[in-house]
Amino acid sequence: MKKRTLLLIMLSFLGLSNTTKINAQDWPNLEKYKEANIALTSPEKDENRVVFMGNSITEMWKDVHPDFFADNPYINRGISGQTTPQMLLRFRQDVVALDPKVVVILAGTNDIAGNTGPMTLEQIRDNILSMVELAETNGICPIVCSVLPAFDYPWRTGLEPNIKIPKLNNMLKTMTQEKEVMFLDYFSEMADDRNGLPSKLTTDEVHVTKAGYEIMEVMVKKAINKALQTK
Numbered sequence: 001m002k003k004r005t006l007l008l009i010m011l012s013f014l015g016l017s018n019t020t021k022i023n024a025q026d027w028p029n030l031e032k033y034k035e036a037n038i039a040l041t042s043p044e045k046d047e048n049r050v051v052f053m054g055n056s057i058t059e060m061w062k063d064v065h066p067d068f069f070a071d072n073p074y075i076n077r078g079i080s081g082q083t084t085p086q087m088l089l090r091f092r093q094d095v096v097a098l099d100p101k102v103v104v105i106l107a108g109t110n111d112i113a114g115n116t117g118p119m120t121l122e123q124i125r126d127n128i129l130s131m132v133e134l135a136e137t138n139g140i141c142p143i144v145c146s147v148l149p150a151f152d153y154p155w156r157t158g159l160e161p162n163i164k165i166p167k168l169n170n171m172l173k174t175m176t177q178e179k180e181v182m183f184l185d186y187f188s189e190m191a192d193d194r195n196g197l198p199s200k201l202t203t204d205e206v207h208v209t210k211a212g213y214e215i216m217e218v219m220v221k222k223a224i225n226k227a228l229q230t231k
Contacts, residue, residue, distance in 0.1 A: 027116075028089035029079050040075070043099055048228050049073045051095045053087055053131070054106040056080035057148060057208055064210050068217055075100065083116045084108060084127035091131050096138045102227045103135050104184070104220060106145040108172075109206065112164050113153045121164065125171045132179055141227045143220070144176050146187040150206045151196025162195035184223045186216055 043049040050073060052058050058078025062069045069076050077094040079086070084107045095103050107128060111119040128144060135142040146169040150161040169187050176183040190212065192198040196205055201212035208216070 028086040029082070030090050030093055032079055033077055033090075033094050037093060037097060040098060043073070043101075047073050048102070048224075049075065049098065049100040050102045050104060050224055051075045051077055051098055051100040052104045052106070053091065053095055054078040054104075055082045055087075055110050057109075057206075058106055060207060061213055061216075064208070065213050065217070068213070072221075078106075081110060081115055082107075083111045083119065084124050084131075085116065085119075088127050088130055088134075091134055095131075096134060096140065100140055101231050102141045102143060102224055103131075104143045104145060104224070105131055106147075106186075107131075108147040108168055109150055109161065109165065112147075112161050112168070113156050113159060121168045121171060124168060125175055128172060129175055129179070132175075132181055136179075136181070141181075141230060143182045143184050143223050143227055144172055145184045145220075146172060148186055148206075148208070149191040149195055149197045151194050152205055154204050154206065166195060182223055182227055184219060186219065189215060189219065 052061070052074060055078055058076060059080050061078065062076045068074065075098060077090075087105075087107055105128060108124045110116075111124045111127075112121075132142045132144060147165045150165060153159060153161060165187070169185070173183050173185070190197060190201055196202075197208070197212070201209055201215070203209060
């Protein structure tokens with residue numbers, strides 16, 4: 001029996017779909033923005049290009065408020081469900097190769113949720129640190145964002161993100177201080193007394209409403225302008 005046939009039988013027995021097999025072959029989803037990256041021209045001489053690297057909170061931003069990206073030299077490279085190891089694997093393709101002046105990194109909540117398996121807070125911090133170091137090596141100013149508040153994950157309850165996220169954010173803040181890079185603290189501005197998101201800012205305790213993005217936009221634009229002054 002050929003190896004491929006045997007593999008397909010095993011996958012069928014395990015109940016794995018074609019989508020699962022494709023995801024296994026392109027685990028970091030390098031294909032998602034491949035064509036968009038090819039089509040993107042080099043930045044103009046005076047263009048203050050910014051790439052937003054993240055998960056669904058970043059990806060959905062352009063759907064909830066598309067003008068934020070259309071009216072600014074901002075490139076959205078968020079992918080729903082992604083964790084920091086996946087982002088790290090695509091960081092060169094989806095950030096470095098686009099030659100931005102600034103990268104805004106918002107990541108970590110899906111790691112706590114275990115989307116790609118168990119992850120310690122230290123491992124999450126280290127993956128974000130690696131993205132920071134890749135950015136700096138390539139002359140890109142990194143802005144590390146705090147993980148947004150989440151009281152619980154609707155797709156995987158009981159993991160206490162309201163306790164773990166503040167701990168991770170403290171680790172990220174310390175890391176940025178040691179690296180002398182910018183830390184953007186969304187959490188403190190958006191958290192309620194449960195360490196979650198208030199109802200007006202979220203649809204499901206994790207994802208953000210237009211009102212939530214409006215808060216984030218004011219904060220991130222201020223951070224970007226500050227970062228550009230150092231370029």
